[in-house]
Amino acid sequence: MSLINKRLSELARDVGGRVIGDGQVLIQNVASIEDAGPGEITFLANPRYQSHLSRCRASAIIVGPGVIKDDSVQETGKGYLEISDPYLAFARVLQMFARPVRYDKKISLRASVDPTASLGADVTLFPGVFVGAGVRVGRETVLYPGVFLGDGAQVGDGCVLHPNVVVREGCCIGNRVILHAGVVVGSDGFGYAGHGDGRIKIPQVGTVEIQDDVEIGANTTVDRATFGKTVIERRAKIDNLVQIAHNVTVGENSIIAAQVGIAGSTRIGKDVTLLGQVGVLNHLRIGDGATIGPQSGIPRSVPPGVVLSGGIADAPHHEWLKVMTLLPQLPKLWNLVRALEKKVSDLVKGGDQNHASHVRR
């Protein structure tokens, strides 16, 4: 990383927070709590890792409220930055120290650009880029080798399209969008009508709209709509190897972890979190702020704010955990019930005999 030199007190001015201990320590780099050494800053966000604190060799540590007592800090040449969201503060510090990639703002002679395409100021086109007819690319956007922009595609300002990203014809990418290597935007939705040899392809004549500040992970696929648009709203973040089917909407600020699959026409609300390998069926609505646990299969719409796991059973998270704990005991339960059944039936017989003996008596 960079050759920046900052005192902890200066950093505190930039990102906020209160300095405890030595505010004059000089910070030159950022590292994890296990690896950080002198001249480096790190953070402690998860109280579970508090035991790392004493062993930590960093010059400065960003911590949550109350983690460090003022009087416990000796003159050890260490400083602490106390702040309500240490992880967020740390991310800001990291952004300061991370060396920004410098692009040469040139259009490689080995890029193929249709004469009807329009390229903004300061774009960088690496060798092997293909830009189709009528394409518009905004200013300062970077297209790495192997990027393909189909006819009529639009890409906004300040985007980075990593190697081998494909944006097919007519699709529209906003500003400051990051598409990681191998992302495919605008491949045909999976639609057929009829059966057997009579099955025919439904032309997918819609497009994809990816709004500002979206980031999409490597080899993820976003299909074009049958009609209209598949939409990824502003600031949504999508991980690697995710499948977004035709006519899906992913709401703003939503988080979609790796290998999730969302079937056609489903609407994911705002601020939704879908954890890894979740599958959501078609034509559903996932309400704003809902969180779906890993590997859940979602067969029904989900109301806003709900936390769900193992969605096929449609159980709230804590109930599902109980279920999952009991599941391995199902064979035991089964035997228990069998034994019970026998006992009761013996009892019933015994009762009859009792009764009989009463009668006989």
Place this chain on the structure above:
Amino acid sequence: MSLINKRLSELARDVGGRVIGDGQVLIQNVASIEDAGPGEITFLANPRYQSHLSRCRASAIIVGPGVIKDDSVQETGKGYLEISDPYLAFARVLQMFARPVRYDKKISLRASVDPTASLGADVTLFPGVFVGAGVRVGRETVLYPGVFLGDGAQVGDGCVLHPNVVVREGCCIGNRVILHAGVVVGSDGFGYAGHGDGRIKIPQVGTVEIQDDVEIGANTTVDRATFGKTVIERRAKIDNLVQIAHNVTVGENSIIAAQVGIAGSTRIGKDVTLLGQVGVLNHLRIGDGATIGPQSGIPRSVPPGVVLSGGIADAPHHEWLKVMTLLPQLPKLWNLVRALEKKVSDLVKGGDQNHASHVRR
């Protein structure tokens, strides 16, 4: 889409069906039932959406039998096309209106074509295509930028290979095949022998055969066989991010949804449907016409025609739904059984006391 102008009565002649209401309405475009307006045609296939009918502003609507009563149609300048499979009819209309992509049928000077390769008439090779030694490409086939055809690969007539598709050496693609961006055909099957440091790679010396009219979704992978061939039979349709392992056969007209994984040497029959994220173990047979619900894991062969969900339990679909409904009640069941157990054991003790009292008496 296109600038085609057709009267509803003309469309009826082309795709079949009976006109109800105004057959003279002019159709210029196609849209969804929510978005369609004057001059547009739409369809109603799912009775659940029947409520959209009254609000629909389209000039013409394709409907199933009995949806529209002849005498209920006022002179509103609207027409209906009644037909047994409205979705199929609609797909046909859409195919008429969808503007076909026009290719320039040129071989880019920036494509790399081995002198021993043979290219059919009217092929289009975009910049950055690579065609290896001995490759044969059929007529009117389109190879988008970044397509790689390894030595000896064969691609039939009228195919479209979207950007960055990889077809490795010796693999064979039929006619009218569509491979979406990032598809990899013929990467090595996952095969090793031995253990630990003694483990060695099993050379994958087979190939892949993809038959006529197959369509494969973005970033899907189809591995080459250890020996012989991995086969995707005619008219099979495969969605995005699917894994087809070595020596698998996918039968004709089968439908495989996104993120499905099929392990080595498994044979998927004809007309099979595998829904999203299904996993099928190796060396199995999925019978013709079987349907497997989303996220199911299939550990055993499946007979023809069966509808399965949550395949790890090997339950027919409706039973599995019951299971999944009861699953969240497992903690309750467990408590219930515990209570029962106590009751019965009290009863047994009570009975003994009863008995004792009898004796004592």
Place this chain on the structure above:
Amino acid sequence: MSLINKRLSELARDVGGRVIGDGQVLIQNVASIEDAGPGEITFLANPRYQSHLSRCRASAIIVGPGVIKDDSVQETGKGYLEISDPYLAFARVLQMFARPVRYDKKISLRASVDPTASLGADVTLFPGVFVGAGVRVGRETVLYPGVFLGDGAQVGDGCVLHPNVVVREGCCIGNRVILHAGVVVGSDGFGYAGHGDGRIKIPQVGTVEIQDDVEIGANTTVDRATFGKTVIERRAKIDNLVQIAHNVTVGENSIIAAQVGIAGSTRIGKDVTLLGQVGVLNHLRIGDGATIGPQSGIPRSVPPGVVLSGGIADAPHHEWLKVMTLLPQLPKLWNLVRALEKKVSDLVKGGDQNHASHVRR
């Protein structure tokens, strides 16, 4: 395959094992037990396929100990190679017969190589390769069309990077590594801090280290670390469409099947096997030698050597199989318990009535 001619007795000298029957049979090729004919060698590793033996037309068959009785072999012109691990022996024979791909060891004029990059002897760079600043590529390494090596990336000796592989800046690939088409190494880890509109990206300033003799399947993604390194240790084998998140370690000799997802900072031990579509949560440890069954979700660390299936329930494999067998009977169990409950409650009432009658009497 090749035009090699070897007698079975010669092969036995090369790979070990004992010849039974005719050691003079001439072997020209290798095939599966179903397809092998005269002049070909095959193998029988799985006793389940023993019935194929009698029908097999191969000239030679590699078998396990005791499969063939010496006196049962007639003078049929067939030979057998008896060896403890027939599959491993077969893989060795296959390696002998498989024709190695020959590369022209040239740097295509259509490859783009930064002047500061260093290329080892006998490298092959196909057209459309991109090699960034400061990159180092070892001797005899092959970079297929569309391969991208970001600034400062390092690739060792004897590697094969198939078409459209992306290795981003600063990532490090060992010797004899095979990366199949579409693999992405070093895309940004999925990390954000804050919430809603205040959410910011955590720069991923770490890298990826892929050690010697690793093989990674098509379209698999390996994210770069937030800090430090994501590590794939020597001889690990990873299948297609796998997701390896930031800061994960995959231990040496581990096997990871297709579509597995491993979340951030998790450490997979040595000799671990993860079967298809497994998901492992973040910050866990999977102990050396553990095996996780297909589609399992792993929410907790797993001790060394354990065999787990359906990991969400954290049950050992054989118990999980029992659970999965009973699961479809849950509705039946539920009804059974309900019936029981009624019986017992009737009994209790009956007992009270009994008691009452006693009193009345």
